[in-house]
Amino acid sequence: MPEIDAVNARLLTLLQEDGRMANAKLADHLGMSETPCWRRLKRLEESGIIEGYQANLNRRKLGLGVMAFVQLRCSEHDQAATAEFQRIVEATPNILACHNTTGADDFLLIVVARDLDDYSAFVDSTLRQLPGVTSIRSNLSLKEMKASSKLPVTSANGA
Incomplete structure (x- = not known):
């Protein structure tokens, strides 16, 4: 299970705001390069902290x-x-x-x-x-x- 450090917490918060955010934009918001950002994202997905992505619909x-x-x-x-x-x-x-x-x-x-x-x-x-x-x-x-x-x-x- 990846540690929820300040960067992972911010990454998760950003993705909850916009699940379609491109890795490049996500990395830019986090002040890091794309490859480490992508690795963090994959670890969060593989651990099950991120369960999936979906569109929010207006009922x-x-x-x-x-x-x-x-x-x-x-x-x-x-x-x-x-x-x-x-x-x-x-x-x-x-x-x-x-x-x-x-x-x-x-x-x-x-x-x-x-x-x-x-x-x-x-x-x-x-x-x-x-x-x-x-x-x-x-x-x-x-x-x-x-x-x-x-x-x-x-x-x-x-x-």
């Missing part, structure tokens, strides 16, 4: 006007039910995230849909069909005040 411009935070409670927690639950969740593109949580509910999902009718159909056709689900509570987002997948990156010494 509303794609017609996905509803975002829901869905809390699920399940009665079945055995390995087979959990594996089937996970398989369905991973195969469902409207589910953006799923977290196994502490507290009264077992899972928290982030779900998108075109509109309320589409979301209602999704609840009936997908969420109510998940194995062992005994409770579904939805909270609809009225206003998205912040949305980011950018992680705060600091070096090992806190810089």
Whole structure:
């Protein structure tokens, strides 16, 4: 695992701002030559710190006007039910995230849909069909005040 020194922290921050930044521009921002910059980048990729690159899309411009935070409670927690639950969740593109949580509910999902009718159909056709689900509570987002997948990156010494 490569050390997250100040240069790697800056490199990761720059790539989170612009994942398409050319190596030459990245090296220039870091004040280093291209070859050492490229080596650092490759080490970060090979170690799994950088998992991949993607475009950030505007869900509303794609017609996905509803975002829901869905809390699920399940009665079945055995390995087979959990594996089937996970398989369905991973195969469902409207589910953006799923977290196994502490507290009264077992899972928290982030779900998108075109509109309320589409979301209602999704609840009936997908969420109510998940194995062992005994409770579904939805909270609809009225206003998205912040949305980011950018992680705060600091070096090992806190810089």
